[in-house]
Amino acid sequence: MAKSEVAVAGVGLSKHVSKRRDVNIAELVWEAVSACYENAGLKPKDIDAFITGNMPAFEGVNLPEEWGAGHWGAYGKPLLRITTGGTTGGSVAHGGYYAVASGLYDTVLAIAFEKQSDGNSTAGLNTVAIADAAAQFALGVDPAFLAAFGGGAVGVAVYQASSYMKSSGCTTQHLDKVAALCRNNAALNPYSHLKQPGLTPEEVAKTVLLQHPIRFGHVCPATDGACAMLFTTGEKARRLVDKPAYVLSVASCSDEAAMVGIAGSGTTNVDPCTQESCKIAAARAYELAGIKDPRKEIDLAEPYAPFAHQMLMFYERLLLCDEGEAPAILDSGSMNLDGELPVCPSGGVISTNAIGASAMERVAECAQQIMGRCGERQVKKEVHKAVAHGWGGAVNLNVVAVLSDTPRR
Amino acid sequence: MAPNEGQSRVPRASIPFNPVFGWSVGNWMEQFFDGMKEGKILASRCPACGRVYLPPRMICERCFAKAEEWVELPETGTVETFTEAHVKLAPNGTFEDIDGPEIIAMVKHDGADTCIAARLEGGGVSVGMRVKAVLDPSAENVLDLLAGYRAAE
Numbered sequence: 322m323a324k325s326e327v328a329v330a331g332v333g334l335s336k337h338v339s340k341r342r343d344v345n346i347a348e349l350v351w352e353a354v355s356a357c358y359e360n361a362g363l364k365p366k367d368i369d370a371f372i373t374g375n376m377p378a379f380e381g382v383n384l385p386e387e388w389g390a391g392h393w394g395a396y397g398k399p400l401l402r403i404t405t406g407g408t409t410g411g412s413v414a415h416g417g418y419y420a421v422a423s424g425l426y427d428t429v430l431a432i433a434f435e436k437q438s439d440g441n442s443t444a445g446l447n448t449v450a451i452a453d454a455a456a457q458f459a460l461g462v463d464p465a466f467l468a469a470f471g472g473g474a475v476g477v478a479v480y481q482a483s484s485y486m487k488s489s490g491c492t493t494q495h496l497d498k499v500a501a502l503c504r505n506n507a508a509l510n511p512y513s514h515l516k517q518p519g520l521t522p523e524e525v526a527k528t529v530l531l532q533h534p535i536r537f538g539h540v541c542p543a544t545d546g547a548c549a550m551l552f553t554t555g556e557k558a559r560r561l562v563d564k565p566a567y568v569l570s571v572a573s574c575s576d577e578a579a580m581v582g583i584a585g586s587g588t589t590n591v592d593p594c595t596q597e598s599c600k601i602a603a604a605r606a607y608e609l610a611g612i613k614d615p616r617k618e619i620d621l622a623e624p625y626a627p628f629a630h631q632m633l634m635f636y637e638r639l640l641l642c643d644e645g646e647a648p649a650i651l652d653s654g655s656m657n658l659d660g661e662l663p664v665c666p667s668g669g670v671i672s673t674n675a676i677g678a679s680a681m682e683r684v685a686e687c688a689q690q691i692m693g694r695c696g697e698r699q700v701k702k703e704v705h706k707a708v709a710h711g712w713g714g715a716v717n718l719n720v721v722a723v724l725s726d727t728p729r730r
Numbered sequence: 731m732a733p734n735e736g737q738s739r740v741p742r743a744s745i746p747f748n749p750v751f752g753w754s755v756g757n758w759m760e761q762f763f764d765g766m767k768e769g770k771i772l773a774s775r776c777p778a779c780g781r782v783y784l785p786p787r788m789i790c791e792r793c794f795a796k797a798e799e800w801v802e803l804p805e806t807g808t809v810e811t812f813t814e815a816h817v818k819l820a821p822n823g824t825f826e827d828i829d830g831p832e833i834i835a836m837v838k839h840d841g842a843d844t845c846i847a848a849r850l851e852g853g854g855v856s857v858g859m860r861v862k863a864v865l866d867p868s869a870e871n872v873l874d875l876l877a878g879y880r881a882a883e
């Protein structure tokens with residue numbers, strides 16, 4: 322276990338909208354990066370190393386970091402790209418943590434992004450699914466059928482939603498409620514994509530049913546956007562900002578792989594809503610952070626939830642309550658901005674999904690809530706400890722980070 | 731089963747896969763194309779070090795400064811390096827002869843610090859050769875606005 326203190330001393334975000342046709346990839350990401358430099362009061366000369374990532378194949382640009390690095394201040398500096406699917410941004414943040422915690426670098430800029438409007442995200446997802454799909458073809462499954470009905474982002478969520486709802490008692494009304502909660506939070510976030518102030522669960526319930534049980538209103542948009550975070554030593558962070566956000570721990574866990582296996586949205590042989598690897602990663606992260614009872618000690622959660630049921634499912638898998646309790650906790654109002662344990666105060670992935678950046682934006686929101694920089698969406702309670710999560714890989718990887726307003730003792 | 735025998739028994743399937751990409755050229759290149767439509771060659775200059783970028787780019791990577799000073803460059807420049815293509819790739823993956831050698835030259839415009847790659851019309855290319863841009867402001871496709879280069883008088 323690393324002994325050194327690691328802290329976030331700056332966060333920068335670009336505008337997040339569906340189509341940024343006015344800028345190219347390098348220029349879009351520059352917006353987040355330059356905001357982060359400004360935010361931390363640093364210049365590229367102060368950065369020791371750069372870590373970046375986005376989804377492979379989505380924009381059809383391989384090695385986008387080699388194109389953009391100079392636009393982000395990395396000229397003449399060490400550069401590393403990390404790409405792990407939906408978890409990419411979380412993994413990039415973990416990379417920033419590792420680089421500082423290891424003592425190899427003092428100050429690291431972590432950058433994650435996606436410019437979905439340049440490419441074809443469904444094609445990109447299909448390239449992720451190939452390994453598992455190949456086995457299905459050998460059994461005589463028609464590839465065209467899989468591509469049209471089994472694949473795509475909704476395809477990996479619907480089976481999971483059905484099994485989660487069965488096991489937890491979560492109803493479609495709960496899904497509507499989650500969507501309304503998140504989109505209302507997003508309306509207070511200048512960097513969110515889908516802002517729907519005043520949206521009600523009843524309005525969500527009227528949106529088109531895409532694939533049972535998921536309605537249009539339960540699904541994330543496709544977003545162009547970028548996020549940058551400055552990781553540095555606790556000592557340096559205290560010099561740079563009044564209130565740094567300390568990263569107490571990171572943990573990840575890889576489960577069995579399967580895109581279109583029996584379960585369709587998790588692993589081949591188990592129920593896709595169990596997410597055992599999330600529980601393992603969360604338990605490990607809390608242990609490393611010195612947290613004994615996450616239900617009492619965690620003040621805020623940013624689970625990765627592009628689909629409504631996932632906010633409740635991952636709340637449970639992050640060990641913040643017993644399994645099956647999350648729907649009732651949602652009903653109690655505890656997850657609201659003024660609640661006991663606010664969830665997705667940023668508006669969540671369901672409101673903004675620049676895929677490669679999304680899992681980092683969970684960490685960034687936790688950091689900014691701790692730093693007290695969230696403006697209108699700043700949660701009412703004081704945030705001492707927060708948990709950020711990402712879900713991705715070949716839908717079998719979970720990443721967790723725990724942040725705090727005080728360094729680890 | 732003999733080694734590799736299984737290969738002949740494996741059915742082959744194709745996956746429908748027709749992704750369409752549409753990359754934004756970016757704000758700086760849009761301004762370059764807008765200039766081209768008026769017959770102007772616009773480059774961006776770094777306010778910190780004075781480096782002049784053609785094609786233009788937003789950030790001077792050496793200074794991390796926004797290269798937002800625009801300068802109009804003359805149509806003339808110098809060939810820094812070149813190649814002559816003698817064959818092209820046919821759709822079936824084999825080489826095919828082309829009518830005459832095609833010259834691709836790296837041209838540094840007078841006043842620029844970077845090169846632009848384009849076709850050189852006419853023969854007799856050499857490093858250090860003086861060339862002039864051939865503009866086609868009426869071209870439908872912005873990528874054809876700069877048709878190429880030819881020898882300057």
Ligand SMILES: [Zn+2]
Pocket residue numbers: 776777778779780781790791792793794795
């Ligand atoms: Zn410069």
